[in-house]
Amino acid sequence: MTEMEERRGKGFWERLQEVDSRIIYLLLWIVILWPLITPLGLPISISTGTREYFQVIEDLKPGSRVILSYDLSFAGLPELGPMTIATLHHLLKKDIKVYICAFWDSGADIAADNIRALEPEKNYGKVYGKDYIHMGYNPMREVGMAQFASDVYKAFPVDYIYKRPLETYEMMKGVQSAKDFDLLISVQSGTPGNPEWVRQWITPYGIKYIIGILGVSVPEVAPYYNAGQVKAFLAGLRSAAEYELLAGRRGAALAQQDPLSTTHILVILFVVIGNIGYFFTRARPRRS
Amino acid sequence: MLTDWLAGVITTLGPWFTAFFLLCIFSFTYKENPWFRFAEATYLGVATAYTIGFNLDWLLSQWKSVWSLTSTKIMLFSLALLVGMLWYFRFSKKYFWLYRIPLSIAVGTYIGLSLRTMVFAQFLHQIRATFIPLVAKTPMDTLNNILIVIMVLTVLLYFYFTLEHRGPLRYTSRIARYTMMAGFGAAYGDTVMTRMALLIGQARNLLSHPPSFASIAIVILATLLVSDYLRMRREPRGAK
Numbered sequence: 093m094t095e096m097e098e099r100r101g102k103g104f105w106e107r108l109q110e111v112d113s114r115i116i117y118l119l120l121w122i123v124i125l126w127p128l129i130t131p132l133g134l135p136i137s138i139s140t141g142t143r144e145y146f147q148v149i150e151d152l153k154p155g156s157r158v159i160l161s162y163d164l165s166f167a168g169l170p171e172l173g174p175m176t177i178a179t180l181h182h183l184l185k186k187d188i189k190v191y192i193c194a195f196w197d198s199g200a201d202i203a204a205d206n207i208r209a210l211e212p213e214k215n216y217g218k219v220y221g222k223d224y225i226h227m228g229y230n231p232m233r234e235v236g237m238a239q240f241a242s243d244v245y246k247a248f249p250v251d252y253i254y255k256r257p258l259e260t261y262e263m264m265k266g267v268q269s270a271k272d273f274d275l276l277i278s279v280q281s282g283t284p285g286n287p288e289w290v291r292q293w294i295t296p297y298g299i300k301y302i303i304g305i306l307g308v309s310v311p312e313v314a315p316y317y318n319a320g321q322v323k324a325f326l327a328g329l330r331s332a333a334e335y336e337l338l339a340g341r342r343g344a345a346l347a348q349q350d351p352l353s354t355t356h357i358l359v360i361l362f363v364v365i366g367n368i369g370y371f372f373t374r375a376r377p378r379r380s
Numbered sequence: 381m382l383t384d385w386l387a388g389v390i391t392t393l394g395p396w397f398t399a400f401f402l403l404c405i406f407s408f409t410y411k412e413n414p415w416f417r418f419a420e421a422t423y424l425g426v427a428t429a430y431t432i433g434f435n436l437d438w439l440l441s442q443w444k445s446v447w448s449l450t451s452t453k454i455m456l457f458s459l460a461l462l463v464g465m466l467w468y469f470r471f472s473k474k475y476f477w478l479y480r481i482p483l484s485i486a487v488g489t490y491i492g493l494s495l496r497t498m499v500f501a502q503f504l505h506q507i508r509a510t511f512i513p514l515v516a517k518t519p520m521d522t523l524n525n526i527l528i529v530i531m532v533l534t535v536l537l538y539f540y541f542t543l544e545h546r547g548p549l550r551y552t553s554r555i556a557r558y559t560m561m562a563g564f565g566a567a568y569g570d571t572v573m574t575r576m577a578l579l580i581g582q583a584r585n586l587l588s589h590p591p592s593f594a595s596i597a598i599v600i601l602a603t604l605l606v607s608d609y610l611r612m613r614r615e616p617r618g619a620k
Contacts, residue, residue: 170581307573319509
């Protein structure tokens with residue numbers, strides 16, 4: 093019996109539970125492309141978590157030293173990219189020192205791209221080496237994080253852009269170890285990520301720490317947030333859109349909110365349809 | 381200039397390459413096919429080359445900036461490099477044991493470093509966070525705290541296997557099961573959000589280059605349909 097004939101032999105409710113994945117994919121493409129081409133402008137409310145993240149950066153005193161670590165890969169960019177660029181924009185708007193680094197190889201390139209896109213000299217009046225610096229990439233994962241905490245210059249001997257020794261830059265004066273920083277921000281898509289930062293920076297040095305994560309990582313991060321180790325976190329594209337609104341930079345996340353809502357509606361619809369099919373087939377005796 | 385010309389070509393072809401490989405990967409949603417396999421192999425090759433190249437570049441920058449400055453450092457760097465090379469004995473049956481040297485160093489260092497704070501970072505702080513007052517400032521917080529306490533205790537009891545889950549334990553294990561199902565449901569919701577966000581991001585990327593997107597999509601779809609049609613003609617209907 094062919095697959096088609098086998099399907100024909102099943103009842104309506106049984107077939108409802110086994111919708112061809114190609115039909116789901118086709119519908120998915122339709123509900124993604126349609127709002128992208130003609131935006132619907134669905135309203136966006138701002139959640140408490142996003143406000144907390146925004147407030148931590150907002151409360152920084154002038155001259156504070158902030159680390160922005162790019163612990164993400166190109167694959168995570170569609171979800172993490174918008175929040176990363178919004179965070180960098182928010183930091184550059186303020187009178188603080190921004191130290192950019194990466195513990196993922198692609199993170200260093202993504203950071204360089206973001207710097208190029210925002211043009212800190214032109215748009216924010218910031219000077220490289222005085223107000224912000226790209227310290228580059230450290231491949232040693234958790235070991236590198238521990239090294240960075242105890243001695244910044246061993247972890248990052250030269251900067252990423254000009255390959256000059258880090259200590260020659262003005263903003264590195266008075267910076268030696270983790271104790272000299274006021275806030276750590278990590279935008280991350282896996283390992284090394286949150287547990288490693290908590291183990292090497294937050295527990296031993298008590299640095300204030302906020303993160304940006306993929307939506308899928310929320311269950312892993314929630315216990316750290318409840319324990320107060322993570323002060324605030326942005327999760328996924330939805331939080332990124334809320335943060336873009338707060339930070340005053342409309343970007344890719346806001347543009348993608350309509351398709352995000354329509355795809356969720358579609359998924360919910362299929363979950364409901366599948367469950368209806370399941371309950372009806374369970375309620376009556378099966379065909380022989 | 382040759383470099384300018386190359387830069388121009390890459391800038392022009394960039395969106396076409398992006399659209400082509402994205403659509404090749406997405407063609408898997410129709411079914412497994414050569415377009416997908418080609419894009420998958422290319423992706424793996426490029427990703428591996430990128431990682432190796434990037435890390436070699438880092439190694440070189442370390443050599444220039446730190447390790448080549450004194451003879452002691454040169455010796456230490458050479459030693460580290462030699463130990464690092466031992467990783468490749470993973471591929472030798474005869475000298476496999478040599479691979480265990482860098483492996484033991486890496487595992488030992490990692491465990492030593494993480495154990496230093498793991499008990500506090502991932503155990504004691506988390507337990508302390510569940511010691512919450514049952515009566516909080518607002519009714520919602522109170523309800524939330526009561527639920528957390530009930531759920532934590534019942535889930536802990538669920539994994540207590542010394543006693544059979546009968547009598548009162550039958551009820552607690554049922555609550556625990558519902559708790560875990562709610563947790564898995566929430567995790568599934570988050571997973572869906574991430575997958576959709578990734579798909580939307582790539583769809584947006586495709587839409588920013590409409591001519592390349594449409595023409596490549598037509599070519600890939602046409603070849604898949606034609607190959608399906610030819611296969612169906614070769615195989616009689618109903619044949620396995």
